[in-house]
Amino acid sequence: MTSTARADELRSILRDRDETYERETHVRSSLSAINADAEWRALYDELKTLELELAGTPRRGFCLAYVKRKRRYCAYRARDGGTMCTLHRDLEESSDGGGDGDGGGGGGDADGAAAVCQAIERTTLASEGEATSTTLVNVTSGKKKNINRRMKKMTNPLAAPYQTPKTLDEAHWARVFGGSDALKRPLLVDIGTAKGGFIKALARERADACTRAKSIEYNLVGVEIYEPLVIAANAWVQTNRGSLKRRAHFVHCNANVSLKSLNLPNIRAICVQFPDPWSRARHVERRVMTPDFARTIADVLPSGGELYCCSDVRALAEEMYDVVAANDDFKLDEVTYKRIGEMAEPSESMPLENVPELDEAHKYEWKSLSDIKSEENVQPSSKRRWLRANPYDAHTERDIVCEGKIRPVYRFAVIRA
Template sequence: MPIRIRQHVNPLARKFQSPIAIPDWQEIYQTGARPIHLDIGCGRGRFLLNLAQQNPEVNYLGIEIRRQLVDLANQERDHLGLTNLHYLFGNMNSSAKILLESLPENRLKTISIQFPDPWFKKKHNKRRVVQPELVTLLVDYLGSGGEIFLQSDIKEVAVEMRDRFAANSNLIQQHPDWLETNPLNVATERELYVLGQNLPVYRVLLAKSTT
C-alpha cells in the first residue's frame, strides 16, 4: 500500500516545535571543508539530488517538515552513494538558530526557498516560512558574498519573500525585476509543473555584501 504523505502541515503545531536533531557533520559529509547550499522546504529532495550529482564540490543540506519525505529522500541518496548530500526533518522557524550555529563556520554560501506553502488566508499568513526572524538569522549566518534564491508561482508570496529579505541592509538584489530563468539551472518538480502549464514563476536572487 502506498505511503500517504500530507501535502500541507501546520508549522505552528506543537509537534513541530521541537528543535532539529543536529547530526555530526563530519560523519554526514565525506569532505567538510566545502561550501554549503541550504534548501529550506526541500520536499521530496529531487532538486538537491540533481544538484549534488552535478556539483560534487558542494555540500547540500535540505530541511523538510514532513518526516516521511526526509526518510525517503535520504534512502534515495544512500542508493546513489552521494556523500555531499543530507536531508533533515525539522521546522526552520523553530530551529533555525540551533541549526545554523552548528554548521561549519563561514561555509553557508547559498540558500534557496522555493514554492513554499502560500497559506492564503490572512489569519494563516503567520504559518509562512519566510518570517522576519528567520530572515535575520539566515542573513547573519550566510557567508560574505553568499546568495539567496527565492521563487514562487504565487506573486503575493514571492513579493513578500523578496521584500522581507530586501529589507535587510546586508543584502543586495542582483537584478531590477523578476528573473526570467532559474540561475541554479535545476528545476524543482513544482517549477516544472508550473512552467508546463505556461504559468509565470516569480524569482529573485540576492547576495550578501562583501563589505
C-alpha cells in the first residue's frame, strides 16, 4: 500500500473513532482522549508521520516551518538572513539557540535544509493532551493571520494640510519619553511608518535583538502622514506600555516638511522603508527621497548617524540609493555591510531552475527622477550594493508581505560623514 493510500485509510479510521467517541460520551474527541487509548494514539502518530513524509521537503530559499494543520511546509519565502519567515522567526531562534539574524542566507544549503526537515516533526503528546515539539519548529496554531490588508489609496504629501511644518519642543519629548534624562538615550526615527509594525517590534519582541545587533538601546519614533494610523499606533503604545522594553511614540506629519521642526532629541538613526513609489511622471514630486530631503536628513543627523533605506520596488530602491550616494555627506556603512553581508541576486545564490518566479511590486512604467528633472543631477551608481537583511534585526508589515509574495527587498545603509 502506498503512503498516500495508507494516510487516507488512517484518516477514515480516525474519523470513525471520533464519531464513535462522541456518540458514546456526548463529548467531542480531544488529544486527552487520544492519549488515554494506546491504539488510538498509535494510529494518530502514524498518520502524522505519514503526512510529514508526504509533505516532502521545503523549496530552497523558503521557510522551513512545517504547518501541521495544512499538512505542508510554510509557503512563505525565508526572511532575509534566516531559514524561516518572519511569522515563524521565534521558532527558528528557539531551535538554534537564539540566532543573531545572520544564519542561513535565506534557506541555507540543501544538506542543511534537509537535516532540519528530517527533525521537524518529532512530536510528543503530553499527558494533558498538549503537543510539544522537540525541535520547536512544528506550527500547530490554527489561527489565520490576515497580513494582506493595506491602504488602498496613497496620501498626497503635497496637499495643503501637509505643507505646514509641525513644531515640537523639548518639553513635548520629555513628556513622551518620561523626563529630561530619558532624552539622553539615542533616538531612532522610522519615516513613513504606516501602522508602526517596525517601531512596535523594536519596542517589544525585537528590542533585545536590536540592542545586540547595534549595541544601542534606542528611544523610538514613528512618523506617518496618515493621521488615523498614528492615533491607532499611539493607542497601542498606551495599551501595551507595561510590556514595552523601549519607549516609543508616533507623530502625524509630513516628514519632508517637518523633519527639522520636530526637534527630535539626540537623533542617531533614520529609517526610510518601503515609501510610496509614485512611479508616474506627474507624481514625481511626491517621492520621499529627493536630493532636498537627503540634505535635510544630513542636517539633522550627527556625524556617524545612520540612514537605512529599503524598498521592494527595485527602480525606487535604485533611485533612493543614487540620490543618497550623490550626497557627499553620506558614505556606505561598511561596518554594517560586513556584519550583515550583501544580498545576492536569486540567480547567483541558487541554480536557475530553482529560482522562484518573483512577484513584481509595482506594475506601472517607472519614470526616473533623473530623466524627469535633469537639474537634480542624480546619476546612476556604477555598482549598487544591497544588504542581505535588515540591520536592526526587526521587520515591517511590508517585509512579511514580501515573504508571502516571494518578493525580494533591496536594502542599503549609510552613515553621516
